[in-house]
Amino acid sequence: MSGRTRRLWTLQPSRFAVLSRGRARLAWLAVLLLVLASLTALTVPSLTGDGDSAAATADRMTDIGLYERVVAAMKGGDTYYVAASDAMRAGSYPLRPFFTMRLPALAALQALLPGWASIALLLALAALTAFAWASRVGVALNGLFPRAVMMMLLAVSMLAFFQPGLVLFHEVWAGLLVALSLALRRPGRALEAIALGLAAMLIRETAALYAIVMLAFAWGEGRRREALGWGVALLLFAGVLALHAHAVTGVTGPLDAASPGWSAFNGPGFFLRALVTSTALQALPVMVGAVLIVLALLGWASWDEPLGLRMFALLIAYGVVIAIFARLDNFYWALMIAPAALLGLVFVPDALADLWHRALDKRRITVTTIGP
Template sequence: MSRTTPLWLATPTRFAALKRNRARIGLVILAVLLLATLTALAIPTPPGLDAVSGGERHQTDLMLYEAIVAGVKGGGNYYAVAADALRAGAYPLRPFLTFRLPGLATILAALPLWVPPLLQFLLAFTVAATWMLRLRPSLPRTLPMLAGGILLAGSMLAFVQPGLVAFHEIWAGLLVALSLGMRKPGRWIEPVAIALAAMLIRETAALYAILMLAFAWLEGERREAIGWGVALAAFGAALGVHAYAVAGVTGPLDAMSPGWAGLQGFGLFVKSLTLATALQLIPLWAGALVVGLALFGWAAWDDPLGLRMIAILSAYAAVIGIFARLDTFYWGLMVAPVLLLGLVFVPDAIRDLVTQSLDRKRITVTHVTR
């Protein structure tokens, strides 16, 4: 088994330890993954996309959130304002999950108009700085670090747009990325607190917390696992209070949600990530393949953080593929902030996988009988 000098990384990828047959299976899996990303071509353009990409706007979720913030800023009760806005936009009001938790709208309404975009930019900058510092030991050379910075900027395209400041996934996605980037063995209190803030903005961040709890438990980090459990319990209590408040402003005649069994498959996950990043600037087929390579790169990074990242991406891919509808494509924003950073691991990953797949058994002569 050969161990070659890394191209960009400080250490070889996890594929460098594979035996020949497993490396060949890995190449087949990579090919299947890239082909699977092309199913994004069969996904129709999500409705309301123009509100995210800067075109002429019509009634969208973003406009709904902006109307709610404006109503709360005008002195209205959050739940009464949200119920009126949902009815006015012909949105469903049942079950209670059709109402976002009140935290973000309340905070945005309490701040001067110029403050939220500034906070959004500062949070995005903090996420970028945290991840660049976290990757520095793995990328000891200047060129890979420069490439990482460019890729990170491409991942952040949507997250620095002031026009999306009322979008819950923007804040929650950044907080999830910050929590994950800060987490290290023995340092979990701040990541747990940040993840709780993300959950109180967008409920789907709970999936991230559940996965982090599972990793902590499997790695024997019992105190950390308890911390994640406490955060999830606090979120559950807040969700219960939220459900009670929603019940006070809705009735049996209010519209019911059509459900979340979208069953759009892996293609919607891939397309959602191309729309959430700079990949929206290139043809969809090319962007889809880049998403596949980024996933491959994260899987290759021989670091506990890389394993967590690919597990989180896989879990959200499953949730989006099964439950998301076309009009909820923006769920991909939850994992988009650092997605493209996975590409920095691809050169070494492909080289290691190809090298190991071509590796031949060597016979070493240790004794000669005359």
């Protein structure tokens, strides 16, 4: 059925090429509703505003300043938990519950390295991640122009990850590890992906959502060994998190400030705006950026490869979590999925073409019976 639809940018038909006419029309309706839903991004206040009452403290350190102070104290001989708790108190940061304090892995690594080495390692990881995604997506494209667009979209997605000034930011490292893990994962070869996913979780606990998504896909596809691997990684992470909670309890007390919580219910518009802010789309009007992200979701859903469906599910999973739990000053959570998010746009021309042809398909099957 898809043979009559000329391929535009991709070598193979999209997932939508086999839809019935009725389902294709429903898909068009869903696309329209999603584009309209992106208008809610306009209702979200500026993400550079106060966000919560704690952010109104005039002398509060920035997050990067906090991480700098922690690493400097560790290089001076302090243990991580003493350095982190002292720095957080000095910056009026909440210390309760325990996960307001980052896991120690990244700070411990950076305390061992000179600053230039840490930056070089970050840039190398970013370059490797970009190469991995360009290799995976590039083979699905037809011609130089779509590949050039792919590289441009990769640059737009990964702008923040090539900035040395963000070398201390946990989401930057964890987001790259998640993206590299997903790009390297292939059927029957998931060990590297699982190891990178575990590394991401040890840097930022929100990476556990990625591992859960991958576990669900592996189990649903009957890949029991891969599912077991993701399950073991999650159990190891849970053990580390329990030790972290115990260590934080040892350096905090009831007089330390508590977090205002993470049930902000800012909605899907906030997720779209957060992802816009986490990429070079921030240079565009918010509405344009939000629509492009919705179209990128469509593109990932249309790519008829396991990687496309996993990326789509990952964006939706983090989108739901950010929409429900993230406060305005938590917009940087979107960095966890930003590195490859916009690459889905390269699949949009063929996705829309396939939907258009399937929705307009008027062919009928006529059955003729010849009597005896």
